[in-house]
Amino acid sequence: xxxxxxxxxxxxxxxxxxxxxxxxxxxxxxxxxxxxxxxxxxxxxxxxxxxxxxxxxxxxxxxxxxxxxxxxxxxxxxxxxxxxxxxxxxxxxxxxxxxxxxxxxxxxxxxxxxxxxxxxxxxxxxxxxxxxxxxxxxxxxxxxxxxxxxxxxxxx
Numbered sequence: 001x002x003x004x005x006x007x008x009x010x011x012x013x014x015x016x017x018x019x020x021x022x023x024x025x026x027x028x029x030x031x032x033x034x035x036x037x038x039x040x041x042x043x044x045x046x047x048x049x050x051x052x053x054x055x056x057x058x059x060x061x062x063x064x065x066x067x068x069x070x071x072x073x074x075x076x077x078x079x080x081x082x083x084x085x086x087x088x089x090x091x092x093x094x095x096x097x098x099x100x101x102x103x104x105x106x107x108x109x110x111x112x113x114x115x116x117x118x119x120x121x122x123x124x125x126x127x128x129x130x131x132x133x134x135x136x137x138x139x140x141x142x143x144x145x146x147x148x149x150x151x152x153x154x155x156x
Contacts, residue, residue, distance in 0.1 A: 041084045048072035048097065056080070065090045069097035069145065077102045079152050083134040090138045094118065094145030101138060101149045108135040111149050118142035122149035 009022035041062030046053040048069045055067075056077035063085035067074050076090070079102055092099050092113065101122075103109050113120035120142040138149050 046074050046076060048074040048099075058082070060084055061088055061090075063088055067092045067099050067101070067140075069093070069099045070095045072097045074099040075102070076100070078107075078136070079104045083136075085134075087135045087137065090136060090140075092120075092138055092140040092142075092147040094140075094142045094147050096144045098142075098146040098148070101147070102152055103136060103149060105151050105153075107133045109149065110135070110137045111139075113138065113140045113142065113147060115142045115146070117144045119146040119148065121147075 006022050010019050013019045013022070040060065042059040043055065044062050044065060046055050046065075046067045049072055050070075051072045053067075053069070053072075053074040054077075056075065056079075058080045059082075061078065061081050061083050065076075065088065067076055067090060070093075074094075074097070076099070090101065092101065111120075111122055115121065120140070138147070140147060
C-alpha cells in the first residue's frame with residue numbers, strides 16, 4: 001500500500017479498528033538499530049587545549065578513546081554514535097578545563113575516575129542498559145577541572 005493511500009485511510013478512519021487495518025504490514029516499532037557495528041572508528045582522540053573540542057552526531061567510537069581538555073572544554077555526545085566493540089573505554093582527562101560526556105539511556109555506563117580539586121562523576125546510580133547493549137567505561141582524572149557524564153535527559 002502506498003504511503004498516501006495509507007495516510008488517507010488513517011485520516012478517513014471513523015472507528016478504532018480502521019487505523020489498525022491501515023497499519024498492517026508496517027514493521028514493529030523498536031529501539032534504535034544495533035549500536036555495535038563492525039565499521040572502522042571515526043576518530044580516537046578529542047583534544048581541547050586553550051579552546052574546545054566537540055564530537056557528536058553519527059560517528060563510530062573505537063574500543064579505546066581519549067578525551068583531553070586543558071584550559072578549555074570538550075563535549076562527547078554518544079547518543080547517535082555506534083560502537084566498534086561491545087566494551088569501550090573512554091579515558092577522560094580535564095586539567096583546568098572540563099569535559100561533558102552525553103551517553104544514551106540504552107547502554108551500560110560505568111564512571112570511575114579521580115577528581116582532585118575538581119569533579120569526576122555522573123551516572124553512578126544508573127542501572128545496566130538493555131540486554132546485549134554496549135558497555136562504556138569512563139575513567140580518568142579531573143585536576144582543577146571537571147569530567148561529567150550525563151544522560152540526554154540531563155542536557156539542556
